Amino acid sequence: MALPSSREEIVWKLHLASPPGDVFTLLSTDEGRERFWCERSRQSGGRIAMHFINGVETETLVGTSEPPSRIAFRYFGTDVVFELASDGEGGTDLTLRNRGVAGDEYEEVLAGWLNVLFPLKGVADFGIDLRSHDPARLWDDGYIDQ
Secondary structure (H helix, E strand, C coil): CCECCCEEEEEEEEEEEEHHHHHHHHHHCCCHHHHCCCCCCECCCCCCECCCCCCCCEEEEECCCCCECCEEECCCCCCEEEEEEEECCCCCCEEEEEEEECCHHEEEEEEEECHHHHHHHHHHCCCCCCCCCCCCCHHHHHCCCC
């Protein structure tokens, strides 16, 4: 079995029962991102202000956007691409690619993407938010469901 990534690029794949258009909407809109990724998202033009439960704020830049198959971001100084393909049965095969992660942050970022992808699946396929939204239980304290 191959590892999901190399040190040059993080790659995760996720199957969703939801169609690519629905998944793309979750990734590409403020309302969608707030349902699974961040506490607050405010997009203006090609910039997104993202606010997280632990108080971290970042300005994310939107790169290419090709509905419903591809959206790219400049996120925490790295290049992130979500590729969405139909599975031929109404669902989506998602591939996340993240390049430019610093070596000393690689392991945390590799694991951190699961804290984005599984909540995405929860919202897209089951309509549930898997995050705790509890500021007393954060990623930095070892909680994966912040």
